[in-house]
Each structure stands twice: as structure tokens, then as C-alpha cells.
Amino acid sequence: MANPLVPGLLRDHLSELADRDERVDGRGQWDGRELTIEVNPLPNAEGSAKVTMGDTIVFVGIKFQIQTPYPDRPNQGGLMTSAELRPVAGRHYEPGPPSPESIEMGRVVDRGIRESGCLDVDALCIIPGEKAWQVIIDCFAISDDGNMFDAFGLAAIVALKNAIVPAERFDVGEDYPLPISLMPIMCSYHKVGGRFVYDASREEEVGGDERIHITLGDDGHVHSLQKGLKGVFTAAEFDEIMTAARQRVSELQEIVNNL
Amino acid sequence: MHRALRGEFRVFLTVENTECVMKMGGYGDVQMIDEDGKRVDGRGPGDLRPIEIEVGVVPVADGSASIRWGANYAIATVYGPMEAHPRKISRQERAVLDVRYNMAPFSTTDRMRPGFNRRSREISKVTSDALESVVQLELYPRSKIRVEIEVLCAEAGTRCVGLTAASVALADAGIPMTDMVVSVASGKINGVVVCDLNKEEDNYGEADLPMGVLPNTGDLVFLQMDGDLSPEEFQQAWDYNVNAAQAVHEIMVAALADRYGGGE
Amino acid sequence: MGEDSASDGRGSGRDIKLVVPGEALGPAGDRIVGHGVGRRGDLLIATRLGHLCEQGSEVSVVPVKTAYMPRPGDLVVGYIEGMRANIWFIDIGAPFNAILPMSLAPGKVDYGATRDAMDVGTTILCRVQEVDESHSSVVTMKGMGLRKLNSGFVDQVPPHLNAQIIGSKGSMIQMLKEASDCRIIVGQNGRLWIEGEPEGVRLVRDALKMIRETGHAPGLAGRVQSLLDS
Numbered sequence: 001m002a003n004p005l006v007p008g009l010l011r012d013h014l015s016e017l018a019d020r021d022e023r024v025d026g027r028g029q030w031d032g033r034e035l036t037i038e039v040n041p042l043p044n045a046e047g048s049a050k051v052t053m054g055d056t057i058v059f060v061g062i063k064f065q066i067q068t069p070y071p072d073r074p075n076q077g078g079l080m081t082s083a084e085l086r087p088v089a090g091r092h093y094e095p096g097p098p099s100p101e102s103i104e105m106g107r108v109v110d111r112g113i114r115e116s117g118c119l120d121v122d123a124l125c126i127i128p129g130e131k132a133w134q135v136i137i138d139c140f141a142i143s144d145d146g147n148m149f150d151a152f153g154l155a156a157i158v159a160l161k162n163a164i165v166p167a168e169r170f171d172v173g174e175d176y177p178l179p180i181s182l183m184p185i186m187c188s189y190h191k192v193g194g195r196f197v198y199d200a201s202r203e204e205e206v207g208g209d210e211r212i213h214i215t216l217g218d219d220g221h222v223h224s225l226q227k228g229l230k231g232v233f234t235a236a237e238f239d240e241i242m243t244a245a246r247q248r249v250s251e252l253q254e255i256v257n258n259l
Numbered sequence: 260m261h262r263a264l265r266g267e268f269r270v271f272l273t274v275e276n277t278e279c280v281m282k283m284g285g286y287g288d289v290q291m292i293d294e295d296g297k298r299v300d301g302r303g304p305g306d307l308r309p310i311e312i313e314v315g316v317v318p319v320a321d322g323s324a325s326i327r328w329g330a331n332y333a334i335a336t337v338y339g340p341m342e343a344h345p346r347k348i349s350r351q352e353r354a355v356l357d358v359r360y361n362m363a364p365f366s367t368t369d370r371m372r373p374g375f376n377r378r379s380r381e382i383s384k385v386t387s388d389a390l391e392s393v394v395q396l397e398l399y400p401r402s403k404i405r406v407e408i409e410v411l412c413a414e415a416g417t418r419c420v421g422l423t424a425a426s427v428a429l430a431d432a433g434i435p436m437t438d439m440v441v442s443v444a445s446g447k448i449n450g451v452v453v454c455d456l457n458k459e460e461d462n463y464g465e466a467d468l469p470m471g472v473l474p475n476t477g478d479l480v481f482l483q484m485d486g487d488l489s490p491e492e493f494q495q496a497w498d499y500n501v502n503a504a505q506a507v508h509e510i511m512v513a514a515l516a517d518r519y520g521g522g523e
Numbered sequence: 524m525g526e527d528s529a530s531d532g533r534g535s536g537r538d539i540k541l542v543v544p545g546e547a548l549g550p551a552g553d554r555i556v557g558h559g560v561g562r563r564g565d566l567l568i569a570t571r572l573g574h575l576c577e578q579g580s581e582v583s584v585v586p587v588k589t590a591y592m593p594r595p596g597d598l599v600v601g602y603i604e605g606m607r608a609n610i611w612f613i614d615i616g617a618p619f620n621a622i623l624p625m626s627l628a629p630g631k632v633d634y635g636a637t638r639d640a641m642d643v644g645t646t647i648l649c650r651v652q653e654v655d656e657s658h659s660s661v662v663t664m665k666g667m668g669l670r671k672l673n674s675g676f677v678d679q680v681p682p683h684l685n686a687q688i689i690g691s692k693g694s695m696i697q698m699l700k701e702a703s704d705c706r707i708i709v710g711q712n713g714r715l716w717i718e719g720e721p722e723g724v725r726l727v728r729d730a731l732k733m734i735r736e737t738g739h740a741p742g743l744a745g746r747v748q749s750l751l752d753s
């Protein structure tokens with residue numbers, strides 16, 4: 001991903017708007033864009049989801065492979081998350097090896113899922129010491145209009161919740177739904193025009209500064225935090241963000257449960 | 260290509276599962292079409308799989324189209340014409356077409372590892388060659404037009420699906436072309452020539468003939484072939500492709516009209 | 524397309540048939556090949572996706588989308604993308620960047636001092652001075668009103684919709700200016716510079732969004748008027 005050009009007027013304009021508690025597209029500070037979630041749009045994945053937030057569009061597919069467990073953890077399976085931001089997703093993209101951004105994105109999404117414990121890797125055993133399931137979360141960007149992190153995070157948990165373990169195809173038993181015990185949801189906040197906002201569009205990301213990603217699970221439990229890019233924020237700002245995150249995560253969990 | 264693959268499978272499966280060896284065997288052993296000409300998915304020999312095309316599905320792109328073709332699902336986006344970076348690829352007298360065909364890791368039954376892939380490179384090249392035959396590149400010297408084809412779910416004929424989607428996306432982007440490329444693959448199963456191979460037919464059949472056709476002239480811009488076809492069979496497969504291309508073209512035009520209002 | 528009524532959609536001398544690249548448009552005869560049209564043997568064909576336009580004996584296609592192709596005299600809003608000791612490279616939204624030589628910069632700039640005068644990311648109002656056969660263009664900032672833009676905001680519409688923005692006799696741009704109380708400068712490259720109170724800027728941006736999304740359908744002026752009235 002090439003470094004985007006930041007026309008100077010954009011930053012000034014965003015500041016002006018922020019001073020008046022406004023955003024470029026008229027949203028409130030903590031408002032998200034129009035959200036759609038499609039369950040299992042990809043027949044060749046064992047579980048999948050398509051999420052759109054405004055003009056951002058992503059797919060996540062869950063694939064299973066069989067691996068040999070580590071000798072010191074004979075019952076444990078594996079989880080791997082990969083994020084691809086290919087040139088299909090934006091004018092500013094350049095083809096080439098995975099960018100630092102996409103690598104960071106994969107790791108942040110992975111941390112949110114893994115640290116929540118929603119997937120019990122010890123339950124992925126097939127034959128102790130010989131075979132265990134490896135769950136692979138492939139995050140795939142189709143259109144980048146900002147906040148790819150949250151779109152990936154949401155699509156990932158929806159895909160996991162709808163995943164079927166393909167035991168029959170690998171001849172190790174009958175297919176069964178992948179047990180997912182809770183619903184971790186990621187919410188990202190960007191500093192734009194001097195204050196934090198939720199669900200930044202690409203314009204806001206390009207003209208903005210540091211960001212923070214928060215993954216909360218059930219009952220507001222905190223599972224992961226990641227601050228990105230340079231810059232500082234105050235404890236008060238953090239409190240404000242956490243309050244907003246708790247609210248939003250709760251809303252999103254309800255939406256997912258009603259799918 | 261297919262025979263080599265079958266050979267590999269045979270060795271693998273002999274060790275693991277004899278029942279599978281009997282099922283796969285050599286060509287013609289898997290029954291994929293009955294005496295009435297009905298194929299495993301219910302189609303007749305000349306029938307296309309169901310196709311749906313939607314235009315403008317990626318708003319951030321200059322042009323885009325999604326296509327569902329059987330179980331195939333692909334999205335093509337177009338960016339440009341734009342400044343040609345890096346400088347070394349730009350040409351003085353015309354634009355360059357920068358085409359990328361790629362399959363997402365979850366597009367196949369067994370996961371595909373992301374990264375360099377010879378097959379994708381080959382398909383990107385033949386797709387680019389096909390499109391260069393119709394895009395009026397001389398109108399944008401020293402610039403670049405990007406075409407990105409992403410296969411999200413694969414079920415035989417992905418190169419045809421990708422090329423067709425790319426044509427629609429280029430039209431949506433307002434890129435000038437002398438025609439739109441339509442691509443279909445026909446082949447032979449159990450000795451019978453059929454149109455638009457599905458997954459089993461592609462894996463166990465005896466021939467595969469993908470073509471890229473210009474619907475207004477019948478000219479060819481893309482042609483590959485694997486397997487074994489007699490001259491009559493070859494002609495039959497060719498005719499199937501050309502006829503099917505007309506039907507697919509109508510779907511492409513309807514999708515564009517749907518997006519931009521074709522009313523008279 | 525300004526006066527079309529929704530009911531019949533046929534304005535004077537026009538047909539709003541959508542044509543696709545490669546579509547035959549009838550025998551060439553002694554018809555004149557216009558924009559977006561080509562020849563295939565004795566036939567005229569469309570080479571762009573767009574709406575067929577027959578005016579007199581000229582056949583052309585109004586494309587649904589078009590890239591900005593600079594022409595001498597065009598007023599454009601550009602962004603500085605890079606520089607050397609004596610020139611700047613300007614992104615003018617065309618398929619290739621334009622060049623602004625030191626000699627055509629605003630005021631006097633010393634050799635090697637280009638970055639101090641105008642750095643990467645600066646927004647400028649400039650005019651296309653000349654375009655060569657390979658569409659490479661040179662822009663100038665010597666001229667009335669041409670300057671660095673230090674305030675305000677730049678929004679975009681696809682260049683082929685520029686004609687809608689300006690409207691017949693500049694009516695639509697007038698509508699926008701009055702309703703929003705903003706200063707608006709329309710670049711030929713589809714970029715508009717807007718300056719005013721934030722509510723006014725928002726109103727203009729909303730109108731531009733509507734133009735971007737529905738500009739190809741007839742009756743645009745009416746829709747924009749309703750938006751501005753509400």
C-alpha cells in the first residue's frame with residue numbers, strides 16, 4: 001500500500017469540522033456508517049461472511065487444514081489469521097508483497113479473536129499427538145473506504161460462528177459446527193481534526209492521526225488493545241472511547257445474534 | 260494437463276483408498292452424462308450454467324462488475340487511466356494495461372496459499388493480451404489502466420469468468436473499446452461435446468476449450484485447448500462457445516443497462 | 524440533457540439509447556464520426572459505454588464516465604505531488620501529471636527553492652498552458668486569480684458531469700452558490716474549490732454527491748433544486 005498523498009486543505013477542513021463537532025459526511029462523533037452483513041456468501045469456504053461499512057467491502061473466509069500438534073501440546077490445534085489488501089481495493093494501492101499495513105491488520109484481528117478465547121484450540125484435537133485442526137481466517141479486502149480493521153474483525157467472528165468443521169472431507173468423522181463460545185467485537189477509533197471518532201472513512205484516515213483498536217467480548221470484558229501510528233492521547237480520551245466502545249459492541253452483538 | 264493431474268491422483272489414491280481409484284480411473288469412467296444427454300447438474304449438452312452480473316459493485320473503483328457463473332463468484336475492478344508508475348513500464352505512444360488475476364485463499368476446496376502463483380501469472384498475461392485487442396490504448400499515451408480480477412469462489416472456467424467480468428468493468432469505467440470480450444469454455448465428457456464445463460466435467464472430462472470471443476464480429480482474442488478432440492468435435496465445441504458467447508453478451512448488456520438505464 | 528422531462532426523455536435531436544462498446548450504430552454512409560464512435564468496415568460502432576447522440580449528420584456517444592483530458596486554457600485545481608530544483612509535478616486528475624516550471628510559478632522562485640515555495644500536498648489553482656501530442660501538459664500560475672489555495676475545501680465530480688454542474692448558462696452553479704452562500708470555483712478537471720461556512724460547504728458537498736451518483740439520469744436540475752430547498 002503506497003503512502004497516500006495528503007492534500008493540505010483536507011487536514012485543515014477536518015479540524016474546522018471537528019471544532020464544530022461535525023464530520024465530513026454529517027455523522028456524529030460516535031456514529032457508524034451503514035452496515036450490512038451477509039452470512040456464508042462463499043460456498044467453497046467452511047464458513048464466511050461479507051461485511052460492508054459505507055463503501056468499505058470485505059470478505060472473510062474460514063478454511064480448515066489438518067496439522068500435526070506440537071509435541072509438548074499434543075491436543076492443541078492452531079489458529080492463523082491472514083489479511084490481504086490487494087490492489088483491487090483502491091486506487092492508491094500498488095501491487096507487491098504484503099505491506100506492513102496488511103500484516104499489522106492480520107495480527108490485530110488475530111489478537112482480538114485469539115485473546116478472547118472464543119475458539120478453544122484444545123478442542124481442535126482429532127488424534128492426540130498426531131492430528132489436530134488448524135483454523136485459518138482469511139481476511140480479504142474488496143473495497144477500502146476506511147476502517148478495514150473493524151470490517152475484518154466483524155466478518156471474522158460472523159464467519160467463525162457459522163463455520164462447519166469439514167470432518168467428512170478429511171475422513172475423520174462427521175461434520176459439526178465449530179464451537180465458538182463468545183463474540184469478541186473490534187471497534188476502532190481514529191484521531192481526526194484533534195478528536196477521536198468511530199468508524200473513520202478513508203478520507204478521515206488519510207487526513208487524521210493516531211488510532212486505537214479495542215476488542216471487547218461478552219459483558220464488556222476487554223480482550224485486546226492496540227494503538228497504531230504516532231501520537232498521544234490522554235486518559236480522559238481513552239475513557240471516552242471505552243464508553244463508546246462498550247455501547248457499540250453491545251449493539252453489534254445484538255445485530256449479529258439476530259442475523 | 261488433465262491427464263497428468265489424474266495420473267498423480269491415481270498414485271495418491273491407490274495408497275489411501277481403492278474405492279476412489281475405481282471411481283476416477285481413466286477418462287470416460289466417470290458417468291457424467293446419460294443416454295438422454297442430461298448432465299449431472301441437469302443441463303443439456305448445449306446449456307450454460309446460470310449467470311448473474313452486477314455492475315458498479317465497488318464504488319471506490321472507476322469501474323467494477325461482479326459475476327456469479329454456476330458456483331463461480333468473481334469481482335473485477337478497473338482503475339484508470341492514470342499516471343503509469345513505475346516509470347519504466349510506461350510507453351510513449353500508448354497506455355499500458357496492467358492486469359492482475361488472482362484467486363482468494365478461500366476460493367477453492369483446499370485452501371490456496373496467497374502469494375506468487377504461476378497459474379495466476381499465466382492467466383493474467385492471456386487476459387491482458389485478450390483485452391489489449393479491444394481497448395483503444397492509443398488514446399491515453401504514457402498512462403496505465405489497471406484491471407484487477409479476484410476469484411472469490413472457483414468452480415471451473417475461472418479464467419473465462421474473470422475475462423468476461425473484466426470486460427464489463429472496463430465498459431463501466433468508460434474505457435474505450437472496439438468490442439467487449441466474452442469468454443466461455445466447452446469440452447468433451449464421456450465422448451460427448453458439451454458447453455460450459457462445470458467442476459466435475461473439467462476434472463474428469465477429455466477435453467477443455469476456453470475461448471474469448473468478440474460478439475459483434477465472431478473474432479477471437481483468446482484461445483487455449485487441452486485434451487483430445489476430433490476435427491468434428493472441435494468444430495462442435497467451437498460452435499458451442501460462439502453461440503454461448505452471444506447469450507452471455509446479452510446478459511452483460513442487460514447488466515449495464517440495469518445500472519445506467521438503457522431506456523429508449 | 525437539462526430540459527428532459529422524466530416522461531419521454533427525448534430532448535431536441537437526441538436519443539437517450541444506452542449503447543455498449545462494439546455495438547453497431549448503422550451504416551456509415553456519409554455520417555460524421557463523433558466522440559466515442561468508430562468504424563468497422565461500412566458500419567459505425569460505439570466505442571464507449573454511454574448514450575447515443577445524433578445531431579445532424581454527426582453520430583457520437585456521451586460516455587457514462589470519462590477521464591479528464593487537459594486542453595489549453597482549462598482552469599484546474601491541482602495538488603503538488605513532487606518537485607525538482609526548477610519544476611513541480613502537479614496531479615491534475617488526468618491520466619498523467621502536469622508540469623509547472625519555475626518560470627510560471629506565482630511570484631519569483633529561486634532555483635532549488637521550489638520546496639520552500641510550495642511543498643508536496645499544496646493545493647493550487649492553475650491554468651493549462653499547453654498540451655503536446657502525447658497529452659503531456661504544462662500549467663501556469665501566472666494569471667488573474669491563479670494562486671495557492673490555503674483555505675476552503677476541494678471536492679470532486681467526474682469530469683463528464685462538469686457540464687451538468689455548470690448547467691445551461693451556469694444556472695446550476697448559481698443555484699449552489701446562492702443556496703449555500705459559498706464561494707465556488709469549478710475546475711475543468713472535475714475538481715471544485717468551495718469556501719464558506721461549514722453548513723454551506725456541507726450543502727454543496729451533499730449536492731455534489733447527488734450529482735456524482737445520479738448525474739447520468741435525466742432531471743438532475745430538479746433533483747438538486749429539491750435538495751437545496753429542503
